[in-house]
Amino acid sequence: MQHSFVIPAYGESVYLEACIESILSQSVKSEIMITTSTPNEFIEHTAGKYGIRLIVNAGPTSIAGDWNFAFKSASTKYVTLAHQDDYYEREYAEYNLESAERNDDMLIQFSDYSEKIMESVVVNSMKVRIKKMLLLFFLLKKNGYKSGFIKKFMLSFGCPICCPSVFFNKDGLNGFEFNNEYRINLDWNAWIRMSKMKGRFIYINKKLLTLRIHGDSETSMNLQHRKSEDIKVFDELWYYPFSRLLSFVYSLSYSSFK
Numbered sequence: 001m002q003h004s005f006v007i008p009a010y011g012e013s014v015y016l017e018a019c020i021e022s023i024l025s026q027s028v029k030s031e032i033m034i035t036t037s038t039p040n041e042f043i044e045h046t047a048g049k050y051g052i053r054l055i056v057n058a059g060p061t062s063i064a065g066d067w068n069f070a071f072k073s074a075s076t077k078y079v080t081l082a083h084q085d086d087y088y089e090r091e092y093a094e095y096n097l098e099s100a101e102r103n104d105d106m107l108i109q110f111s112d113y114s115e116k117i118m119e120s121v122v123v124n125s126m127k128v129r130i131k132k133m134l135l136l137f138f139l140l141k142k143n144g145y146k147s148g149f150i151k152k153f154m155l156s157f158g159c160p161i162c163c164p165s166v167f168f169n170k171d172g173l174n175g176f177e178f179n180n181e182y183r184i185n186l187d188w189n190a191w192i193r194m195s196k197m198k199g200r201f202i203y204i205n206k207k208l209l210t211l212r213i214h215g216d217s218e219t220s221m222n223l224q225h226r227k228s229e230d231i232k233v234f235d236e237l238w239y240y241p242f243s244r245l246l247s248f249v250y251s252l253s254y255s256s257f258k
Helices: 016-024 041-050 063-073 092-102 126-134 148-155 186-195 223-237 242-257
Strands: 003-008 031-036 053-056 078-081 106-117 120-122 167-169 200-213
Touching: 003 016, 003 063, 003 092, 016 031, 016 041, 031 041, 031 063, 041 053, 063 078, 063 186, 078 092, 092 106, 092 167, 092 200, 106 186, 148 186, 186 200, 186 223, 223 242
Parallel strands: 003 031, 003 078, 031 053, 106 200
Antiparallel strands: 078 167, 106 120, 106 167
16 A cells, blocks of 8 residues: 555544544545554554554654654555544545656645534635635646745745645655644644755645544644744744734634634
8 A cells, every 4th residue: 555544543532433434435545543642442442443553652742742653653655644533535545646646756735625613514714715815826736836935935824734634755755753842833834844845745626624623622722822833933934023913813713713
């Protein structure tokens, strides 16, 4: 197999089984595994129920550490870090593999998505609309961009890349690791650092994922911390005070979570 779904699991998510079932229902098969730094009976039982390999991270724990461990655990060329609360459309792996075969130099691919807040699917929330505006360049070029300037420019006004939708090319990323200095914006920081690397960013303009937002999700529980990390990223990208203005405008998109 060329592609792996790795689920970095923690706690006892009531949505974990739905995530697994969406992955098992893919139109093309991928390797599937669960990694965790917080093993418990629930995760072990769920992995056993579906016959999925469970790998325990015995090292120091953090979100970046957990993601890095999950990323390294995949032996395939391509990998998706599947967030345990989300679920994938049946054609996710198929569309990504077909695109990857046409673009050997791609670093990451990412797709459009829907949000599910509580039990209601929200197709065009404020956050989604802002992210789509930031992706206008990618709608003009199906095979993406390898220009470092365009890749970084697209990331300079916010993070339009939906992390669980990302399809990584491990070979092109050469041992890349997420930054442990971030808890919320470690993905945004990662894309910025990847933008300086040789290779393409490719956007697949299809809704291949549903992002589930609920009261116990990391997104919902860490909004205040996220604002401080947004300021940190914008300060690195822009001069003060324009960086703070961008941070304030970007924070308006969080209305989706309230």
